[in-house]
Amino acid sequence: MEDYEFLLSIAIILLSTKFLGLVSKKVKLPQVVGSLVAGLLIGPAFLNLVPSSEFLSNISELGVIVLMFSAGLEVDIKELKKCGLASFIIALIGVIVPLIGGYLTFAPFNESTADSTKIFYENLFMGLILTATSVSITVETLKELGKLSTRAGNAILGAALIDDILGIIALTLITSLAPSDDSSVEKTAVGIVLLKILLFFIVAFAACFIFHKLFNDWTTKTGKDMRRFIITSFVFCLALSYIAEVGFGVADITGAFFAGVAISGTTECRYVTNRFETLSYMLLSPVFFASIGLKVELSSMSGKIILFTVILSIVAILTKVVGCGLGALACKYNTKESIQIGVGMISRGEVALIIANKGADMGLIDTEKYFGPVVIMVVVTTIITPILLKLVFKDKDDTNHKDSGLVENINKHIQYEKDIQSM
Amino acid sequence: MEDYEFLLSIAIILLSTKFLGLVSKKVKLPQVVGSLVAGLLIGPAFLNLVPSSEFLSNISELGVIVLMFSAGLEVDIKELKKCGLASFIIALIGVIVPLIGGYLTFAPFNESTADSTKIFYENLFMGLILTATSVSITVETLKELGKLSTRAGNAILGAALIDDILGIIALTLITSLAPSDDSSVEKTAVGIVLLKILLFFIVAFAACFIFHKLFNDWTTKTGKDMRRFIITSFVFCLALSYIAEVGFGVADITGAFFAGVAISGTTECRYVTNRFETLSYMLLSPVFFASIGLKVELSSMSGKIILFTVILSIVAILTKVVGCGLGALACKYNTKESIQIGVGMISRGEVALIIANKGADMGLIDTEKYFGPVVIMVVVTTIITPILLKLVFKDKDDTNHKDSGLVENINKHIQYEKDIQSM
Numbered sequence: 001m002e003d004y005e006f007l008l009s010i011a012i013i014l015l016s017t018k019f020l021g022l023v024s025k026k027v028k029l030p031q032v033v034g035s036l037v038a039g040l041l042i043g044p045a046f047l048n049l050v051p052s053s054e055f056l057s058n059i060s061e062l063g064v065i066v067l068m069f070s071a072g073l074e075v076d077i078k079e080l081k082k083c084g085l086a087s088f089i090i091a092l093i094g095v096i097v098p099l100i101g102g103y104l105t106f107a108p109f110n111e112s113t114a115d116s117t118k119i120f121y122e123n124l125f126m127g128l129i130l131t132a133t134s135v136s137i138t139v140e141t142l143k144e145l146g147k148l149s150t151r152a153g154n155a156i157l158g159a160a161l162i163d164d165i166l167g168i169i170a171l172t173l174i175t176s177l178a179p180s181d182d183s184s185v186e187k188t189a190v191g192i193v194l195l196k197i198l199l200f201f202i203v204a205f206a207a208c209f210i211f212h213k214l215f216n217d218w219t220t221k222t223g224k225d226m227r228r229f230i231i232t233s234f235v236f237c238l239a240l241s242y243i244a245e246v247g248f249g250v251a252d253i254t255g256a257f258f259a260g261v262a263i264s265g266t267t268e269c270r271y272v273t274n275r276f277e278t279l280s281y282m283l284l285s286p287v288f289f290a291s292i293g294l295k296v297e298l299s300s301m302s303g304k305i306i307l308f309t310v311i312l313s314i315v316a317i318l319t320k321v322v323g324c325g326l327g328a329l330a331c332k333y334n335t336k337e338s339i340q341i342g343v344g345m346i347s348r349g350e351v352a353l354i355i356a357n358k359g360a361d362m363g364l365i366d367t368e369k370y371f372g373p374v375v376i377m378v379v380v381t382t383i384i385t386p387i388l389l390k391l392v393f394k395d396k397d398d399t400n401h402k403d404s405g406l407v408e409n410i411n412k413h414i415q416y417e418k419d420i421q422s423m
Numbered sequence: 424m425e426d427y428e429f430l431l432s433i434a435i436i437l438l439s440t441k442f443l444g445l446v447s448k449k450v451k452l453p454q455v456v457g458s459l460v461a462g463l464l465i466g467p468a469f470l471n472l473v474p475s476s477e478f479l480s481n482i483s484e485l486g487v488i489v490l491m492f493s494a495g496l497e498v499d500i501k502e503l504k505k506c507g508l509a510s511f512i513i514a515l516i517g518v519i520v521p522l523i524g525g526y527l528t529f530a531p532f533n534e535s536t537a538d539s540t541k542i543f544y545e546n547l548f549m550g551l552i553l554t555a556t557s558v559s560i561t562v563e564t565l566k567e568l569g570k571l572s573t574r575a576g577n578a579i580l581g582a583a584l585i586d587d588i589l590g591i592i593a594l595t596l597i598t599s600l601a602p603s604d605d606s607s608v609e610k611t612a613v614g615i616v617l618l619k620i621l622l623f624f625i626v627a628f629a630a631c632f633i634f635h636k637l638f639n640d641w642t643t644k645t646g647k648d649m650r651r652f653i654i655t656s657f658v659f660c661l662a663l664s665y666i667a668e669v670g671f672g673v674a675d676i677t678g679a680f681f682a683g684v685a686i687s688g689t690t691e692c693r694y695v696t697n698r699f700e701t702l703s704y705m706l707l708s709p710v711f712f713a714s715i716g717l718k719v720e721l722s723s724m725s726g727k728i729i730l731f732t733v734i735l736s737i738v739a740i741l742t743k744v745v746g747c748g749l750g751a752l753a754c755k756y757n758t759k760e761s762i763q764i765g766v767g768m769i770s771r772g773e774v775a776l777i778i779a780n781k782g783a784d785m786g787l788i789d790t791e792k793y794f795g796p797v798v799i800m801v802v803v804t805t806i807i808t809p810i811l812l813k814l815v816f817k818d819k820d821d822t823n824h825k826d827s828g829l830v831e832n833i834n835k836h837i838q839y840e841k842d843i844q845s846m
Contacts, residue, residue, distance in 0.1 A: 004668050004675060006481050007488070011661035018654045058429050058478040065430070227704055231441045234705065238434035245427050252427060278701045281650055282657065 009050045010283070016042050017286040028386070030137055032289060032350060033379050039293015040375070050294060060291040061252075061361075063284030064354050066276055068253040069237045071164060071351070072260020073273050080161055087158030090327035094159060094345055095131045095166045097323030098316065102127030105315045109308045112366070121178040125359045128174050129374055130316050132167045134349025134382075135160040141386040142344070147393045152340035155328060159345060168257050171355060172197060175251040178364055193249065200248035204240065204255065208262035211236055219268040229268050230275045236262070251358060292353050295360065295367040296375055309373040313380040320345045340392050347385040348378045432473045433706070439465050440709040451809070453560055455712055455773055456802050462716015463798070473717060483714040484675075484784075486707030487777050489699055491676040492660045494587060494774070495683020496696050503584055510581030513750035517582060517768055518554045518589045520746030521739065525550030528738045532731045535789070544601035548782045551597050552797055553739050555590045557772025557805075558583040564809040565767070570816045575760045578751060579767035586768070591680050594778060595620060598674040601787055616672065623671035627663065627678065631685035634659055642691040652691050653698045659685070674781060715776050718783065718790040719798055732796040736803040743768045763815045770808040771801045 016038035021031030042049045050056070106126035112119055138156060142148040148157075176193050188196075219229055237259040244255030263272055301309075325342035333341065356374045359365040365374075439461035447457030465472045473479070529549035535542050561579060565571040571580075599616050642652055660682040667678030686695055724732075748765035756764065779797045782788035788797075 003481075004665055007485075007661045007665045007668075007675065010485070011658045011665065014654050014661075015658045018651060018658075022651065054477045055481040058426075062430075062433070228441060228445065230705060231437050231709075235434050235438045235441075238430045238437075242427055242430045242434065245430075252430065275701055275705065278698055279705045282653060282698065282702045283706075286654075 005051065006053060006055050009053070009056060010287070012042055012049050013038075013286050013290045017290050030349065030382055033382060035286060035289035036293045036353075036375050036379065039290035040296050041293070042290065043294035043296065045296055045298040050290070052294065056287055056291060059284060060288045060357075063280065063288035064253055064357060065237065065241050065256040066280050066284050067288070067350060067354060068256040069260040070273065070276055070280065072257040072262075073264050073269060073276070075161075075164065075261045075264050077261070077265060080165070083158040083162055086155060086328075086331035086333075088162050089331055090155060090159040090324050090341060091162035091166055093327035093330070094133070094320055094324035094342075095163065095170060097326070098130035098319035099124070099127035099170065101315045101319035102130040102312075105308075105311055109304065111369070118179050118364075121174065122364050124174055125178070125355075125364045126312075126370075128170055129352050129355050129359070130319060130348070131163075131170055132348060132351035132355060133160055133163045133320065133345045134347055134351060135344065136349065137347050137382055137385050138344045138389060141389045142393070145390065145393050150340075151333065152337040152344065155333065155337070155341050156344035159324065159327075159341070163345070164351075167351060167355075168254055171358070172250055172254045175358060175362065176249050178362060180362065188249075196248045197250060200244060200250045203248075204244070204258045207240065208258055212262045212266065215263060215268075216266040219266060225268065225271045230272060233259075233263055233272050233276075253354060253358065288357075289350075289353070292357060292371065292375060296372045297368045298372060301372055305369055305373060309376050312373050313377045316348065316377050316381050317346050317384065336392075340389075343385070343388045343392050346388065347381045349382065352378050428474065429476060429478050432476070432479060433710070435465055435472050436461075436709050436713045440713050453772065453805055456805055458709060458712035459716045459776075459798055459802065462713035463719055464716070465713065466717035466719065468719055468721040473713070475717065479710055479714060482707060483711045483780075486703065486711030487676055487780060488660065488664050488679040489703050489707050490711070490773060490777060491679040492683040493696065493699055493703065495680040495685075496687050496692060496699070498584075498587065498684045498687050500684070500688060503588070506581040506584055509578060509751075509754035509756075510585050512754055513578060513582040513747050513764060514585035514589055516750035516753070517556070517743055517747035518586065518593060520749070521553035521742035522547070522550035522593065524738045524742035525553040525735075528731075528734055532727065534792070541602050541787075544597065545787050547597055548601070548778075548787045549735075549793075551593055552775050552778050552782070553742060553771070553800075554586075554593055555771060555774035555778060556583055556586045556743065556768045557770055557774060558767065559772065560770050560805055560808050561767045561812060564812045565816070568813065568816050573763075574756065575763035575767065578756065578760070578764050582747065582750075582764070582768060587774075590774060591677055594781070595673055595677045598781060598785065599672050601785060603785065619671045620673060623667060623673045626671075627667070627681045630663065631681055635685045635689065638686060638691075639689040642689060648691065648694045653695060656682075656686055656695050656699075676777060676781065711780075712773075712776070715780060715794065715798060719795045720791045721795060723791045724795055728792055728796060732799050735796050736800045739771065739800050739804050740769050740807065759815075763812075766808070766811045766815050769804050769811065771804045775801050
């Protein structure tokens, strides 16, 4: 007898994430907030309508891979080169400060009984979750305020592009170095791990370079949209994800991101992006976002966890403001601009969730206890960003100047984030 | 530790089905033939690259549901009404003769040790597999020969539309009445089963009627393509599939087909169709077609099974020629036209495989032994149809006449079959 429950599970996930996603949109929040709440509602925390299954967890994993692949598709190498040193420094300090902040915040709360190495990586992973900025809500707000082309607006746009790359590098290093939950895997020396990462980067760069060239020639010569381009892209993405994880011990999503970068800039990039968006919003991302909510168990929200949630959210906000703000000050932005830049980088989104999910898979995050705080932190930073932005950009005598050409590029980037979130 | 093998499995399935699908296309066969061969090659019969898993079987089941939903989307109720009695009679006899032919062919070969009721349904299921025509290759060939607008061509087009509906009715009756493999399910009296089917039809018609009305009003009023239309359609399809199977003991694919019919004819039908095609060709159908090939184990191809394969293929060809031909004769087509019509209805395609898959799920078909013969039968009928069509349409003095307007409609229908097969 076949199992038909999974049909009902998909129907419930699609309906609830879409419905609550649209409600979020009504109150001017990203739809991803609604999707998370939907997962929370239909999960064990409340209605318990969707039993967990291998099927849903694999669909969710595939969803993460396609999301990271799509993020890679939106990377524009030419624009990245134009971003300049200031954006790089803002992004870099804006990654380091939350990483350390997350580590220090989690350390006193972490109840893990693992060995000290594992605990170190568990704490570091909480920091890693805090690194990834999602600027779509910032851009929406700045557009609304007419401040997107200010010096601060431009700095945010540039830093956001670089933030993605730095986040991937940090993720790759930490996931590779962290001890595996699987006791059958022998512990590897740090030197070997770093060598494997280096080897992976060499192999991935070579593979991506060759694929980019061949794919671009092939698609340009054919001159029309064809399904074989989509399938070829998908196979490349899956293969690189698999090889990263199994061949080099590097996170599969790093491989997926690289595969996306390889296809970005080719003539058929827009077509590939569109088709993957369809696959994503029709099945994969709703299952992923809901699965995050599904993993939250409110019953384990003790007083201590609630305190941690509050502190984590505050630290998430402060570390980005301080980190990016210091970076901006160092790059000769004035104090007001530096605060604006810092505030613009506060909001976290799907990448924070993707990283948290990866940590759960690796046994570095106790989902029962700490998924709730992470999800709430993402929602809080998303809600507070537009409010704070309106405060710090209030002054009327800011004038729009110095459009560095980044605005158009970021629009592409934002379109991608919106596409994900509008599921 | 997460399982990453499924990423590799998907990559292998996508690559092999696409590659061999394109090879099939090169030699003017439907791509589905290549996909089946791909499944055979990567499965236990040869390379054994893709282990079976709950994930793949659920994706495949979802693929079947989306395929049947898409088939429903292409049903044009208005055109169906125009088809006329002749098409109905041709289709009806063209369903009954293969049903009986399949039964009688399988009876002496069936080695099942089940009770006589179950054996009756096992044999009947083989007949059911032979009922479903797939006319895309016929239409391609007739177009090429310039014979699509002949009287015979028109009759084939009309009968093919009705054949789908009759096939669904036969499938619904047989799957509902057949004993379940699951011994925990109590045997239900025939009267109750028929009552449940009747109830299902009433509920489904009512649900589809209301959904059609609401969906059409909503989408027309909104006036642009929106993702929420797609998600709503998908949820309706999944819900009706689930309710059919779990609530009424009717095949889930019957529910999916009805859901498709409910959306056909609405203003957003084309948009819904396109998005489901994307979901289908990017992931679901390749997994389904490959999974059929994966289930074939050539090691169990004994002399007896090979004999059965040969006879089944011959019976598949003859029963459609005889059944549809007799129907045509009864409707006053001349002998030559009747043979042309019969030959035009020979080829079987994805629906035969979908039915076989359903039979396997219900424990009515021993996949190890009889999936090979079924797959080969589908391939043989697909290969032989254009060859025979060229023979029977050879005569030069056939002239194109009497275009009943079906040509345009069938083009839509064929586009759907091509879309499926061009994955």
